[in-house]
Amino acid sequence: MDTLVIAIPTVEDGAAAWRIARESQGLDVNSPYSYLLWFRDFARTSVVVSESAGDATVGFVTGFRRPEQPDTLVVWQIAVDRGQRRRGTASAMLDHLTARLTADGDVRHLEATISSDNAASHRLFRSFAERHTAPLKRDLLFPAELFPDTHEAEFLYRIGPLRR
Numbered sequence: 001m002d003t004l005v006i007a008i009p010t011v012e013d014g015a016a017a018w019r020i021a022r023e024s025q026g027l028d029v030n031s032p033y034s035y036l037l038w039f040r041d042f043a044r045t046s047v048v049v050s051e052s053a054g055d056a057t058v059g060f061v062t063g064f065r066r067p068e069q070p071d072t073l074v075v076w077q078i079a080v081d082r083g084q085r086r087r088g089t090a091s092a093m094l095d096h097l098t099a100r101l102t103a104d105g106d107v108r109h110l111e112a113t114i115s116s117d118n119a120a121s122h123r124l125f126r127s128f129a130e131r132h133t134a135p136l137k138r139d140l141l142f143p144a145e146l147f148p149d150t151h152e153a154e155f156l157y158r159i160g161p162l163r164r
Contacts, residue, residue, distance in 0.1 A: 007145075009039040009060065016057035017079075021090045022075050023143070024079045026118065032079055038062050045073060046099045049080075049089060057146040058084045065106070072160075073101055074143040075112040078124070085095045095131070098138065102162050109160030110134075113141055114150040 008111075009017070014036035021027045021035075030038075039046065044073040050056060059080035066072045080089045101107035110128070114121045129136035141156035 003052045004049055004092055005051070005053050005055075006047050006049045006093055008043050009046050010043065011036050011039050013048045013057050013060070014039050016063070017060045020057070020060060020079045020081055021077060023082070024119075027077055027079055028079075031075055045097070045101065047085075047093050049093050053082075059089050059093060061090075061097055063097065066111070069109070071106070071108040072158075073098065073107045075110065077102075078112075078121070079118050091127065091131075094124070094128055098132075098162060100163050105164070108162055109158060110162065111159070112157045113154040114157060117152045125159065129157075129159045132159070132162060134162050 001071065015032065017035040017039070018032045021029045042062065042064045045065055047061050048057045049059040051059070053060060059078075061078045062076040063073050066074055075094070078090055078093065098107065098110060110125075112121070112125055116124065126136065128134075137158045139156050139158075140153060142154040144151060144153045
C-alpha cells in the first residue's frame with residue numbers, strides 16, 4: 001500500500017476508468033465519453049490511483065457534491081483492477097478523497113447507493129464509517145420495480161458528519 005499514488009484525475013485518465021469499470025463486471029458501465037467529461041467537470045471530487053508515479057491507473061472513484069446539499073459528497077462509482085482487489089485500494093482512495101474534501105471544509109457527509117447484491121460495496125462503506133467513527137444510515141432509495149430493466153434495489157448509505 002505504501003507505493004500507491006492517489007491523485008486528482010485528468011481527462012487522460014478517462015479511458016482507463018472506462019476500461020476498469022467495463023472489466024469490473026459489477027458496475028453499470030457509462031459511455032467512454034462520460035468518463036472523459038466526468039474527469040473534466042468533477043475532477044476535484046474524484047480520484048484515480050496507480051501503483052507508483054507514472055504507472056497505469058488501477059482504480060478510480062467518481063464523485064460529486066449534491067447541489068441541494070453541497071456539504072455531501074456522492075460517490076457515483078468506485079472500481080479497482082482485479083489485481084489490486086482485497087489490498088485496501090478502494091478504502092485508501094475513499095479515505096484520501098474524503099480527507100482532502102473535509103480538510104477544505106467542503107464536505108461533512110458521504111453518500112453512496114449500493115445495489116442489494118453488491119456485498120463488497122456494503123462492506124466497504126460500513127468499514128469506512130467504522131474507521132471514521134461516523135454514524136451510518138442505510139435506507140432503501142430505489143426499489144427494483146422503479147428500474148425500466150432488470151436491476152436490484154438500490155440502498156442509500158449516508159455517512160456523517162465526518163470530522164476534519
